[in-house]
Amino acid sequence: MSDHSQADPVTEAFEAQRERLRAVAFRMLGSHADAEDVVQEAWLRLSRQDAAAVHNLAGWLTTVVGRISLDVLRSRKTHPEASYGDRLPGVVVLDEEREPEDEAVLADSVGLALLVVLESLTPGERLAFVLHDLFAVPFDEIGRILGRSADAAKMLASRARRKVRATEGELVPGREQRQVVRAFRAAARDGDFEGLLRVLDPDVKLTVDTPGGEVVVLGATEVAGRARLFSGAAARMRDVLVDGLPGFMSWRADGTPLSILYFAVTGDRITAITALTNSARLAAVNPPA
Structure with a gap:
């Protein structure tokens, strides 16, 4: 894909969004492999779309990634054995010589710890919280992904925020x-x-x-x-x-x-x-x- 990025403005535009989309999907799903799959599916959907008709590509892609991630989360709730059963958690081996606080890799551990908290949320709460609080997506867009009103999306995010804060208070540094x-x-x-x-x-x-x-x-x-x-x-x-x-x-x-x-x-x-x-x-x- 990257070989043609100079000649293909759609591919180039997608590649510019890839890291952010992967971050959205990872925060939603807690699995790098699942996040990659979601981003790849978003690319396939874009490739079948008339790109000229997409006025805000970043917003369109975020919405698509949000919808696919939501489907995956709902599927996990319905078929839990199909979600984490075969997933090896993300393992980071720490440097023996240094405290992990000194390592750049640990910058992401705060996000990883948050993922543990996010597991307690419903799919709708998780989507609303991740998209709004972590990626500043407006509530009207979140509502459209959920098939609900902007006010309903706002309420889900608020409920999620309370759960996250309550659990975060229990986490030890x-x-x-x-x-x-x-x-x-x-x-x-x-x-x-x-x-x-x-x-x-x-x-x-x-x-x-x-x-x-x-x-x-x-x-x-x-x-x-x-x-x-x-x-x-x-x-x-x-x-x-x-x-x-x-x-x-x-x-x-x-x-x-x-x-x-x-x-x-x-x-x-x-x-x-x-x-x-x-x-x-x-x-x-x-x-x-």
Whole structure:
């Protein structure tokens, strides 16, 4: 496509919008792969359109990306097994020598943490909030995408904003989150049962993604009893961010990934742990150099 960009003003105009459209779709869907698919679909729709009839290309493309993303979100709500089931979360392996605050890659983690909050919104709330609050799309345009009035779109965005603010207040800054996670890791490595109980919320939920399906464990005592399972057999372990949440990843001596654990932290306690141990999915993650 880019080879013809000089000769084709429509392609050139689309390419100028691509990064912004990808950002819109990613904030809507929380998946880089899904965002790429949405942007590609928007390009296909544009290529079938009489471009001369599109007076505001940026607005038209934003509307198309919004509509496609909304369809994907609604499909997820109807068929949740078809949405995140096969998606490996976005994993960022952190530099061992520096605190992540020093790394440019972490600039996006605020956005990634927001994605976790956005998961609690309805598709309509998410669309209204993302398009208006993050990308300054007017409510009348958002209303048209939703098939509702501008006032209804404004109300959805307001409701979403309240939910986001309420949840954001519970999020601990990144450095403190990682300290709690490191305390968990040290206690698990040392078999320190009491140390594990100190950092686990009494109602903590552990979700283990295995080749045979999900296994859920509830309660600090039960989770602490299984924590040592994740501390052995690893030749190498590194801090990671998974969709903006702190965690760690372990590799065997031969370089194959063993597991990824990531954590939701409220205050100084871990409230949820997700453990990915499905080797077929982990194979998509490359070990750091």
